[in-house]
Amino acid sequence: MRSIWHKMVCTLLVLICLTGTTVQALGDKVDFSSYSDDELVQLLDALQQEIVDRGIVRSAELAEGEYLVGVDIPAGTYDIFVDYTKDSWWMDIYIFSDEAKSKILKNFTVFPVGDDGDGTGHFHVRLSEGQLLRCTWPITLTIYHGAQFN
Numbered sequence: 001m002r003s004i005w006h007k008m009v010c011t012l013l014v015l016i017c018l019t020g021t022t023v024q025a026l027g028d029k030v031d032f033s034s035y036s037d038d039e040l041v042q043l044l045d046a047l048q049q050e051i052v053d054r055g056i057v058r059s060a061e062l063a064e065g066e067y068l069v070g071v072d073i074p075a076g077t078y079d080i081f082v083d084y085t086k087d088s089w090w091m092d093i094y095i096f097s098d099e100a101k102s103k104i105l106k107n108f109t110v111f112p113v114g115d116d117g118d119g120t121g122h123f124h125v126r127l128s129e130g131q132l133l134r135c136t137w138p139i140t141l142t143i144y145h146g147a148q149f150n
Contacts, residue, residue, distance in 0.1 A: 045074070048073075048074045049074040049075070049076075051074075051143070052074045052075070052076035052143055053076070056143065057142065057143055058142070058143050059140055059141065059142040059143075060073070060140070060141050060142075061138060061139075061140055062133075062135060062138060062139050062140075062141055063138050064135055064136055064137055064138055065134070065135065066132055066133070066134045067132070067133045067134075068099055068130075068131075068132055069127045069128060069129055069130060069131045069132070069133060070129035070130060073127070073133065073141065075127055075128050075129045076126075076127060076143060076144075077124075077125070077126045077127075077143070077144040078124075078125055078126075078127060078141050078142060078143060078144050079122065079123070079124055079125075079141075079142045079144050080093060080108070080121070080122070080123040080124075080125060080139050080140070080141055080142075081120075081121070081122055081139065081140040081142065082110045082120060082121040082122075082123075082135075082137060082139050082140075083120055084110045084111075084112055084120070084121070084137055085112070089111070089112075090109050090110060090111050090112070091109070091110050091135070091136045091137035092107060092108065092109050092110075092134075092135070092136050093106075093107070093108040093109075093110075093121075093123065093133070093134070093135045093136075093139065094106070094107050094132075094133070094134040094135075095107075095125060095127065095131055095132070095133055095134075096131060096132040096133075096134065097130075097131060097132075098130055098131065098132060099130070099132050101132060101134075105131065106125065108121060108123045110137070124144060
């Protein structure tokens with residue numbers, strides 16, 4: 001009987017110590033000064049990918065340009081939002097098979113306000129590592145947080 005009581009008390013003390021350490025670790029500010037630039041970038045990439053993998057809804061404003069999936073943005077499923085206000089005929093969003101732009105996998109076009117469109121666009125995409133996302137106008141990229149079927 002005494003050994004069971006002893007084991008319970010020891011287990012309780014261990015749990016209290018572990019919980020206290022966890023709470024203290026979460027409450028302390030993490031010091032990244034000892035990390036190299038490459039290590040910080042790798043840590044950021046891993047953290048961003050974990051956010052995508054968990055489906056935590058986050059958005060990023062992307063400027064006009066090209067973004068390599070797996071390098072510039074994490075692979076995942078996204079909603080793309082566009083609010084196109086420029087005075088030209090249209091803006092495009094391309095998803096290429098690779099950085100060399102070997103093959104266009106998807107192409108979305110947004111027309112400005114007028115006879116052709118309302119200046120807005122909402123597209124749902126799945127981006128895989130190695131693909132290239134190219135936009136000819138700033139976009140908002142939001143991690144998709146809905147039903148996904150494989």
